[in-house]
Amino acid sequence: MIVVLMGVSGSGKTTVGKLLAADLDWQFVDADDFHPTANVEKMRHGLPLNDDDRLPWLNSLREYLEGADSRGKSLVLACSALKHNYRDYLRADRPEVVRFVYLHGSPELIAKRQAERRGHFMPPGLLQSQFETLEPPVDAIRVDITPAPEIIAERILRELQLREAAPP
Numbered sequence: 331m332i333v334v335l336m337g338v339s340g341s342g343k344t345t346v347g348k349l350l351a352a353d354l355d356w357q358f359v360d361a362d363d364f365h366p367t368a369n370v371e372k373m374r375h376g377l378p379l380n381d382d383d384r385l386p387w388l389n390s391l392r393e394y395l396e397g398a399d400s401r402g403k404s405l406v407l408a409c410s411a412l413k414h415n416y417r418d419y420l421r422a423d424r425p426e427v428v429r430f431v432y433l434h435g436s437p438e439l440i441a442k443r444q445a446e447r448r449g450h451f452m453p454p455g456l457l458q459s460q461f462e463t464l465e466p467p468v469d470a471i472r473v474d475i476t477p478a479p480e481i482i483a484e485r486i487l488r489e490l491q492l493r494e495a496a497p498p
């Protein structure tokens with residue numbers, strides 16, 4: 331199974347994704363590592379990416395996911411995947427294999443967390459364009475990001491039926 335944690339920058343994809351992967355003993359993959367250098371530099375300079383910029387990034391991600399799938403490897407991918415067509419492209423007609431989890435939160439909460447984050451190339455000023463680009467998914471598991479990361483990870487495991495619900 332490939333679990334894609336999606337959402338705008340600062341929504342907690344990396345934080346929650348690492349917890350999930352550690353819990354499941356699956357590989358964790360950060361889509362940020364697949365951006366061409368030019369994309370990272372563009373964002374670092376406060377310019378949002380466009381569809382053309384994202385194409386090589388999505389191509390390498392799709393190739394990576396196909397490779398993992400063909401080897402029977404499960405993984406958690408932290409990837410903004412903001413638009414429907416990006417998600418369709420990554421899913422590649424494998425709805426049973428590639429499952430999307432949408433980390434959902436208010437712009438105010440995410441801006442606050444992003445402002446407190448250190449050592450990341452993404453400037454907080456790009457958050458508005460992330461929300462403008464976001465096409466909220468209708469076919470993903472939707473999780474509220476207000477609670478602590480451990481709680482969010484636990485909820486995702488239950489939603490994906492990778493963990494039994496606690497007895498009443």
Ligand SMILES: Nc1ncnc2c1ncn2[C@@H]1O[C@H](COP(=O)(O)OP(=O)(O)O)[C@@H](O)[C@H]1O
Nearest residue numbers: 339340341342343344345443447475477478479
């Ligand atoms: N549930 C949470 N509660 C409090 N802080 C969080 C939570 N999730 C993430 N953070 C913090 O918010 C910031 C952004 O999280 P991060 O995982 O880097 O987001 P993303 O990978 O989506 O850009 C980080 O500083 C992280 O420690």
Ligand SMILES: O=C(O)[C@H](O)[C@@H](O)[C@H](O)[C@H](O)COP(=O)(O)O
Nearest residue numbers: 338339340344362379384410452
């Ligand atoms: O498609 C995009 O515009 C980028 O992929 C973007 O959505 C992503 O969020 C940045 O790479 C920052 O990375 P973080 O999401 O880890 O902040």
